[in-house]
Amino acid sequence: MREAESAITAQGVRKNYGGQPSGAGLNGFDLRVPAGSVCGLLGPNGAGKTTAVRILSTLLSMDAGRASVAGFDVRTQGRQVRERIGLVGQYAAVDEILTGRQNLVMFGRLNHLSAAAARRRADELLERFSLTEAAGRPVSGYSGGMRRRLDLAASLIVSPPVLFVDEPTTGLDPAARREVWAAVRELVDAGTTVLLTTQYLEEADRLADRISMLGAGRVVAEGSPDELKSAIGGDWIDLVLSEPVDVEAARPIAARLASGEPLVDGPARRIGIPVAERTRALIQVATALNEAGIEPEDIMLRRPTLDEVFLHLTGEGAATVPAGPARTGVRVNAGSGNTTEESR
Ligand SMILES: Nc1ncnc2c1ncn2[C@@H]1O[C@H](COP(=O)(O)OP(=O)(O)OP(=O)(O)O)[C@@H](O)[C@H]1O
Ligand SMILES: [Mg+2]
Structure with missing residues (x-):
């Protein structure tokens, strides 16, 4: 581009x-x-x-x-x-003592709008951010969400x-x-x-x-x-087993059907199985458990969370989330400082 x-x-x-x-x-x-x-x-x-x-x-x-x-x-x-540009900072920039409308009119004046234009723009923005009803009240009485919306509105005075x-x-x-x-x-x-x-x-x-x-x-x-x-290896099947003995029995099944290294949490009786083909893998796991006479307490198919992705990529979670191949479009920056682009 x-x-x-x-x-x-x-x-x-x-x-x-x-x-x-x-x-x-x-x-x-x-x-x-x-x-x-x-x-x-x-x-x-x-x-x-x-x-x-x-x-x-x-x-x-x-x-x-x-x-x-x-x-x-x-x-x-x-x-x-x-x-x-508009900038909405990490901490609210609106004045507590002024009302919502007064704040926006003030920002408009600071942005060189005429008094009439500033009032018009304030009313448009109050409407757009659903603050019309609260517009005449001092900001000190606004909720956190209302303040943040007023902040957004103030940064948009001049679009x-x-x-x-x-x-x-x-x-x-x-x-x-x-x-x-x-x-x-x-x-x-x-x-x-x-x-x-x-x-x-x-x-x-x-x-x-x-x-x-x-x-x-x-x-x-x-x-x-x-x-x-997807970059850390597609989907996961999470198993929760009823008995510790089931965990041991399910371990080889997980190892056989996983697309990567399964995660076994013995005390929690949980096994996480990374899988490549979601539905097919779910059927295979359920069938294999059934054949082995294991009735899991819970079995679910899920995508990895972004938390797992982040922890994995920043290294902090490397021990708990196994790596998989990166998919097209994802750029993973290795710790060495090289940018690599992988695809499959
Ligand atoms: N004015 C400053 N003087 C010295 N160090 C600073 C200053 N501002 C930020 N830092 C340091 O630079 C690093 C990045 O800070 P920054 O505020 O950009 O992080 P952030 O991602 O916005 O964090 P947060 O989620 O806490 O807002 C931190 O280690 C911080 O201590
Ligand atoms: Mg910050």
């Missing part, structure tokens, strides 16, 4: 905060986000998500590398970049083509989280390119077209949620 079709690009971006252990910050960060899509930047605390957002939105300078947003160079064309959202739902309850997800979805449907950071795999799974997994300042894997889940 040419750079012009990418709303956001980053190549080899480095940032070392002075006095921090090496690795803190960004350490060769690469990214490419096609216009009109949602990219989820996923990583644990300290992975470098906020650093990446701050560099791409020109709030922080990089030590090395290149980056562009909406076709403009982040380093040399900061003003043009800032004119084309930027590219929006950065740093951890949109951290600290929100599930209902508020769903409200925010719906608001982000609406923006994307209206054509905005969104880069969102999150620690929640479910959030990336729901919202992102593609996910970049960030570990210690660099992207360790990139792909669609499905591709990432």
Whole structure:
């Protein structure tokens, strides 16, 4: 893809905060986000998500590398970049004492709208984020979800083509989280390119077209949620057995029918079996158990979770989640620093 079709690009971006252990910050960060899509930047605390957002939105300078947003160079064309982005920071930027409407009108005025235009825009956005009813109340009385939606609205006063959202739902309850997800979805449907950071795999799974997994300042894997889940070897059959003796009896069956190394958790009487062909494998496992006279307490077929993918790729879960071949489209960044692209 040419750079012009990418709303956001980053190549080899480095940032070392002075006095921090090496690795803190960004350490060769690469990214490419096609216009009109949602990219989820996923990583644990300290992975470098906020650093990446701050560099791409020109709030922080990089030590090395290149980056562009909406076709403009982040380093040399900061003003043009800032004119084309919205930023919803990790912490709420709205004023507690003002009402929802007053906040939005104020942001409109700060963005050089006339008083009348600012009021009009505020009302449009209040409507769009289902805040009309609460618009006249001070923000101090808003729920976390309402504040986050007001934050999103404030960043959209001038409809930027590219929006950065740093951890949109951290600290929100599930209902508020769903409200925010719906608001982000609406923006994307209206054509905005969104880069969102999150620690929640479910959030990336729901919202992102593609996910970049960030570990210690660099992207360790990139792909669609499905591709990432397939990257560690297709599906899993989980068996829960009634008796310890059944675990031993089921062990060789699992080994015979698995596409990789089965996981046996003796004390929990569980066996995880990685399988290549979902339905066929389920029938084979059920048949073999039946023939051996084993009646499992539970048997289920599932995809790997993004948590397992992330733990596996960052090495922390290497002992518990066996590797499988990567599928087309998934880029897995090996710890050595090489990017490999595998396919089957
Ligand atoms: N201003 C700063 N000065 C020194 N070190 C910093 C600064 N900001 C971040 N760091 C360090 O850089 C690393 C990446 O931080 P960053 O805030 O980008 O992570 P994050 O992925 O956003 O984490 P979180 O999920 O906690 O928000 C961390 O080790 C952090 O301690
Ligand atoms: Mg952060």
